[in-house]
Amino acid sequence: EVQVVESGGGLVRPGGSLRLSCAASGFTFSDFIFNWVRQAPGKGLEWVSSISSSGYYIYYADSVKGRFTVSRDNAKNSLSLQMNTLRAEDTAVYYCAREIQDDGTNWFDPWGQGTMVTVSS
Amino acid sequence: QSVLTQPPSVSGAPGQRVTISCTGSSSNIGAGYDVHWYQQLPGSAPKLLIYRNANRPSGVPDRFSGSKSGSSASLVITGLQAEDEGDYYCQSFDTSLSVSWLFGGGTKLTVL
Numbered sequence: 001e002v003q004v005v006e007s008g009g010g011l012v013r014p015g016g017s018l019r020l021s022c023a024a025s026g027f028t029f030s031d032f033i034f035n036w037v038r039q040a041p042g043k044g045l046e047w048v049s050s051i052s053s054s055g056y057y058i059y060y061a062d063s064v065k066g067r068f069t070v071s072r073d074n075a076k077n078s079l080s081l082q083m084n085t086l087r088a089e090d091t092a093v094y095y096c097a098r099e100i101q102d103d104g105t106n107w108f109d110p111w112g113q114g115t116m117v118t119v120s121s
Numbered sequence: 122q123s124v125l126t127q128p129p130s131v132s133g134a135p136g137q138r139v140t141i142s143c144t145g146s147s148s149n150i151g152a153g154y155d156v157h158w159y160q161q162l163p164g165s166a167p168k169l170l171i172y173r174n175a176n177r178p179s180g181v182p183d184r185f186s187g188s189k190s191g192s193s194a195s196l197v198i199t200g201l202q203a204e205d206e207g208d209y210y211c212q213s214f215d216t217s218l219s220v221s222w223l224f225g226g227g228t229k230l231t232v233l
Contacts (some may be wrong), residue, residue, distance in 0.1 A: 047222040109169040
């Protein structure tokens with residue numbers, strides 16, 4: 001079964017750090033781009049970061065640039081999101097999503113179940 | 122406010138048909154980028170519903186259909202069922218922003 005599973009969420013104080021992980025199984029992890037997408041409580045989806053299959057190309061939303069770092073370990077089929085200098089507005093469920101590329105277009109499938117990050121004093 | 126505009130809510134009775142629109146611009150949907158749709162049921166993660174404007178993944182009922190024209194796209198749900206109630210998001214790509222991927226603001230579907 002193709003699946004991705006996030007972990008590492010929790011409660012952290014403003015200015016603190018947290019590291020999220022995403023474990024993949026059921027497919028060849030190193031063949032795919034991965035993304036982090038977050039959803040603040042009661043809000044819509046916001047793309048956060050993308051990392052290419054090799055890890056060479058990395059992109060961030062302006063809202064997290066300079067504070068978040070995405071990385072991957074293809075040998076361990078895992079993805080990470082290091083989040084530093086956290087703010088209250090980073091409070092959200094963070095989803096890991098595999099990016100499918102086909103015939104010049106890309107979409108996200110599957111998504112993990114998400115991990116909740118709460119930034120509060 | 123999202124660059125991809127969706128109605129905040131739609132509703133319909135069981136068995137009815139509803140349409141959810143996703144309006145973009147010349148830098149995203151209008152530039153030829155494909156639109157994808159995701160369904161998020163209450164308490165669950167988003168799930169791919171329609172990819173490349175009008176294609177259904179295996180397992181998605183044919184009650185769900187998508188289309189794209191110009192700078193807009195639409196998701197149509199026919200034969201509404203109670204289990205369709207949830208949030209629906211469109212997604213596309215935009216070349217004018219620093220953000221790689223765009224999501225619509227989401228539409229809450231209520232089955233009356």
